[in-house]
Structures are given as C-alpha cells and as structure tokens.
Amino acid sequence: MFVNAKAVALLLATSVSLITAAFLSLVSGTPQLAVFLSGILSFGACFVLTFVTFEFLIFREVNSIYNKFSKIKKRDYATADFQINSPDVSHAVGFFTNPIRQVNEEITAYTTEKLHEIDKLKKLEQYRREFIADVSHELKTPLFAAQGFIHTLIDGAMEDETVRMTFLEKAAKNLDSLTRLVKDLLTLSQIESGAITMMPDIFNLHELGKDVIEQLENHAEKRSIQCKLVLKARKTDGDMPFNVWADEQRIKQVLINLVINGIKYGREGGTVWLELKANENAVKITVRDDGQGINPEHLGRIFERFYRVDKSRSKMQGGTGLGLAITKHILEKHNSKINVSSQVGLGTTFSFKLPKHLEAESQED
Ligand SMILES: Nc1ncnc2c1ncn2[C@@H]1O[C@H](COP(=O)(O)OP(=O)(O)OP(=O)(O)O)[C@@H](O)[C@H]1O
Ligand SMILES: [Mg+2]
Incomplete structure (x- = not known):
C-alpha cells in the first residue's frame, strides 16, 4: 500500500470529521448546517495538522535517513551530508527539537566519523603493506649479493688470491650498505615512535x-x-x-x-x-x-x-x-x-x- 503524509492525513481527517459529525447529529436540536460545518472544519484542521506533523517531522527525516543509508551502501559519502562538522550535523535550533532529526543527525555524525576512521585504517594498511614490500626489497639486494660472493668463494674461488680479495671486498661493501640501511630504518622508526626525543x-x-x-x-x-x-x-x-x-x-x-x-x-x-x-x-x-x-x-x-x-x-x-x-x-x-x-x-x-x-x-x- 502506498503510504505518505497526504494519505495518512486524509484518512485521519475523514475519520475525525465523520465521528464529529455523527456525535453532533446525535445531540438533539443541533441544526444540520452546524453538523455539516463542524464536519468540514474538523476535516480541514485535522488534515492540516496531521499532514504537517507527518510530512515535516516524520516522513522527511525518515526519507533522509534512508537516502543516507543508500549512499553509505554505495560508499558515496563524499557529499556534504557526510562531512564532519557539516551544518546538518549541528543540533536542531529553536525551542522545538525534532527527536527524529536529532537521531538522524547523531547517526550521520557517528557514521561520518566511522567512515573517516575506516578510510584512515585502509590507508595505513596499504602504507604498511608497501613499506614491508619496500623494506624486504631493499634488504634483499645487498644481502643476496654478499651471500653470492661468499658462496662463490666457498665453492672454490678462494684458491685464486686476486679473486678472493675482490670478492671479499664486494661482500663487505654490500654488508656495509645493509648495516647503513638497518641503522637508518631504526633511526626513522625511533623518531616516529618517540623513542628518540629531541634534546634542544x-x-x-x-x-x-x-x-x-x-x-x-x-x-x-x-x-x-x-x-x-x-x-x-x-x-x-x-x-x-x-x-x-x-x-x-x-x-x-x-x-x-x-x-x-x-x-x-x-x-x-x-x-x-x-x-x-x-x-x-x-x-x-x-x-x-x-x-x-x-x-x-x-x-x-x-x-x-x-x-x-x-x-x-x-x-x-x-x-x-x-x-x-x-x-x-x-x-x-x-x-x-x-x-x-x-x-x-x-x-x-x-x-x-x-x-x-x-x-x-x-x-x-
Ligand atoms: N640535491 C639533489 N639534487 C637532485 N636530486 C636529489 C637531491 N637531493 C635528493 N635528490 C633525489 O631525491 C632522492 C631521495 O634522496 P634521499 O637523500 O632521501 O636518498 P638517497 O640520497 O638516495 O639515499 P640516502 O640519503 O639514504 O643515502 C635521491 O635518490 C635523489 O634522486
Ligand atoms: Mg641522501
């Protein structure tokens, strides 16, 4: 069934005006015109009140909640609705506070905060993955090179004096750059974590x-x-x-x-x-x-x-x-x-x- 503020208001206004007219017609001596007019008046007043209450206080807010949730599902939250501290997120103004609007605003504020947190965590996760890949790659290069030179020496190159010296020097050079890399990484992580503090x-x-x-x-x-x-x-x-x-x-x-x-x-x-x-x-x-x-x-x-x-x-x-x-x-x-x-x-x-x-x-x- 199609339910909206107008349909609900029409139904309620008709019922109220019919009941009012029925009651008045039971009171002896009430003129027909008065019964008719009170029926019309109660219909009008009831329609306007119910329509305004449902349309502005309930249906609009509920629709807005639905719209926001459908955007969340599509992860389309880059709109003004989802900006932290957007005017929409502020509390209702004036002496009249619509509780549904407040709930709507609370949900929006909470969702926005969580969505931003999720985005941040995702970025951090990606950064962590890239960092591990980079570190492994950087460590691998000098480590494998030094390992190669040492194994070649063990496998017989040791006998040749000039090759021995060259290979040992190359292995040492690669191990030096490995040490430098680890030292730099350590410095960086210690500065970041606050383990190294500045001593001005x-x-x-x-x-x-x-x-x-x-x-x-x-x-x-x-x-x-x-x-x-x-x-x-x-x-x-x-x-x-x-x-x-x-x-x-x-x-x-x-x-x-x-x-x-x-x-x-x-x-x-x-x-x-x-x-x-x-x-x-x-x-x-x-x-x-x-x-x-x-x-x-x-x-x-x-x-x-x-x-x-x-x-x-x-x-x-x-x-x-x-x-x-x-x-x-x-x-x-x-x-x-x-x-x-x-x-x-x-x-x-x-x-x-x-x-x-x-x-x-x-x-x-
Ligand atoms: N003065 C410069 N002129 C041109 N390119 C530069 C200059 N300074 C830095 N770069 C570029 O920026 C990159 C990053 O510099 P960074 O000092 O972080 O690393 P690096 O010099 O390669 O290694 P490290 O400083 O750790 O020994 C360098 O590899 C180089 O390509
Ligand atoms: Mg440099």
Missing part, C-alpha cells in the same frame, strides 16, 4: 656548518665540488646571530644529509652552498647546488621513504633513499618544515628555519 640546547650554527663542510670535504673533492658557507646577518642581529635553540646532533645529521645530497647529485666541478641567514626570530638555513635538478613530478615524493629519482644512480652512490625522510622527521620534531625547489638542469634548493636563541632570553635566565 643553544648552539652556534656557524660552527656546526663549518664542521659539516670540513667533514664532507673528501666526498666533495672526489667530484671536484666546492662547498661554500655563506653567512648573512644584519648589525641588529647582535653578536651571536647564528645561535639557535635545537638538538645539535640531529641538526648536524640534517645538514650532512642535505650537503651530501648536493655533492652526490650536484654537477661534477660545481658548487654546493650552505647559507645561514639570520632573521629577527629565526635562522634560515639553505642548501643549494647547481646540479641536475629534480623533475617537478618527483619533487613532491622525494621525502617518502625509499623514493629515489634515479634509482640506479642513487644506489651506485650507496644511497638507501631514507636520508630526506629522516631529515623531514627530525625537522618536524623541531616544529620546522623543509621546503624544496628545483629547476631541471640548474640545481636544487632545500631550506628550513630554526628558532634563534635570543640574547635577551639568556640574560634573563
């Missing part, structure tokens, strides 16, 4: 920058690259413009990762600049090279674990593809954000900021 203190970025460049001089020389430290400060920045408040060892790791990338992927015979620029409250650190640059399609992904633009070249340089992921995490723990810009053929620039240690603060301490 005052230190001088100028000194640290010099230290890093000195440490990487050998690497740079191998590719005839010059590493330059550029300092930019105004008189108003005080005597110690490059004193910052951060974890020195972790920031050293960040600078090494960025400068070494500049050396590895920079132009042979080119330059890598490490620039420190003091601002009022922060020091901006920029690492720039004049190398091959990074294509825009890869630029957004280089901070992902194991992401390498040129896999073979990066591997040849002993890269695990974790350096920038670690860098990003360390800086996030310092409430800082790393920015990158690059132009193919011209070079790449990475930059981030660290809070300055203001001299006034140290005097107050």
Whole structure:
C-alpha cells in the first residue's frame, strides 16, 4: 500500500470529521448546517495538522535517513551530508527539537566519523603493506649479493688470491650498505615512535656548518665540488646571530644529509652552498647546488621513504633513499618544515628555519 503524509492525513481527517459529525447529529436540536460545518472544519484542521506533523517531522527525516543509508551502501559519502562538522550535523535550533532529526543527525555524525576512521585504517594498511614490500626489497639486494660472493668463494674461488680479495671486498661493501640501511630504518622508526626525543640546547650554527663542510670535504673533492658557507646577518642581529635553540646532533645529521645530497647529485666541478641567514626570530638555513635538478613530478615524493629519482644512480652512490625522510622527521620534531625547489638542469634548493636563541632570553635566565 502506498503510504505518505497526504494519505495518512486524509484518512485521519475523514475519520475525525465523520465521528464529529455523527456525535453532533446525535445531540438533539443541533441544526444540520452546524453538523455539516463542524464536519468540514474538523476535516480541514485535522488534515492540516496531521499532514504537517507527518510530512515535516516524520516522513522527511525518515526519507533522509534512508537516502543516507543508500549512499553509505554505495560508499558515496563524499557529499556534504557526510562531512564532519557539516551544518546538518549541528543540533536542531529553536525551542522545538525534532527527536527524529536529532537521531538522524547523531547517526550521520557517528557514521561520518566511522567512515573517516575506516578510510584512515585502509590507508595505513596499504602504507604498511608497501613499506614491508619496500623494506624486504631493499634488504634483499645487498644481502643476496654478499651471500653470492661468499658462496662463490666457498665453492672454490678462494684458491685464486686476486679473486678472493675482490670478492671479499664486494661482500663487505654490500654488508656495509645493509648495516647503513638497518641503522637508518631504526633511526626513522625511533623518531616516529618517540623513542628518540629531541634534546634542544643553544648552539652556534656557524660552527656546526663549518664542521659539516670540513667533514664532507673528501666526498666533495672526489667530484671536484666546492662547498661554500655563506653567512648573512644584519648589525641588529647582535653578536651571536647564528645561535639557535635545537638538538645539535640531529641538526648536524640534517645538514650532512642535505650537503651530501648536493655533492652526490650536484654537477661534477660545481658548487654546493650552505647559507645561514639570520632573521629577527629565526635562522634560515639553505642548501643549494647547481646540479641536475629534480623533475617537478618527483619533487613532491622525494621525502617518502625509499623514493629515489634515479634509482640506479642513487644506489651506485650507496644511497638507501631514507636520508630526506629522516631529515623531514627530525625537522618536524623541531616544529620546522623543509621546503624544496628545483629547476631541471640548474640545481636544487632545500631550506628550513630554526628558532634563534635570543640574547635577551639568556640574560634573563
Ligand atoms: N640535491 C639533489 N639534487 C637532485 N636530486 C636529489 C637531491 N637531493 C635528493 N635528490 C633525489 O631525491 C632522492 C631521495 O634522496 P634521499 O637523500 O632521501 O636518498 P638517497 O640520497 O638516495 O639515499 P640516502 O640519503 O639514504 O643515502 C635521491 O635518490 C635523489 O634522486
Ligand atoms: Mg641522501
């Protein structure tokens, strides 16, 4: 049977008007016209009241619940109905509160929250699967290579002295990269889980920058690259413009990762600049090279674990593809954000900021 607000109102209004008219006609002395008019009046009033009550308070809300459920079934919840904090989810206004609407809103809010949670869990699950696949692949390569060299030696290559040395060196090189990979993975997971916490203190970025460049001089020389430290400060920045408040060892790791990338992927015979620029409250650190640059399609992904633009070249340089992921995490723990810009053929620039240690603060301490 077709049930809607109009049909229900019609049925109820007819019954009420008939009963009213019947009762009045039983009262002796009631004129026929009065019986007729009261029948008409009670029909009209009852129809309007019932229609409004059913249509606006019940049927519309129930229909809206059905519509939302059919969307949920089709997983089409990208509409305004399912946005968290959508106006629909707010409670009914005014002195009159429709309980069905409230139930509807509660269900929508709850469903929306759960759907978002499910989506998040699905993404995490996919990320976990990809991560395990990546780790296994990265571990497999050096492990199998070292295993191959050792087995070949055991199977007889040991007798030949030159082959023996070469194979042992190759096995050792592969095991070294395996160790580096495991160490990087451990660092990354410890930073993420909070097992490694940042230990901020005052230190001088100028000194640290010099230290890093000195440490990487050998690497740079191998590719005839010059590493330059550029300092930019105004008189108003005080005597110690490059004193910052951060974890020195972790920031050293960040600078090494960025400068070494500049050396590895920079132009042979080119330059890598490490620039420190003091601002009022922060020091901006920029690492720039004049190398091959990074294509825009890869630029957004280089901070992902194991992401390498040129896999073979990066591997040849002993890269695990974790350096920038670690860098990003360390800086996030310092409430800082790393920015990158690059132009193919011209070079790449990475930059981030660290809070300055203001001299006034140290005097107050
Ligand atoms: N300065 C740069 N110029 C051009 N490409 C770069 C530069 N820095 C990073 N890349 C690209 O981004 C990728 C990711 O860098 P990342 O430092 O995370 O890994 P990696 O250098 O390959 O290995 P790792 O740093 O773990 O030894 C690199 O493989 C390289 O392709
Ligand atoms: Mg790197």
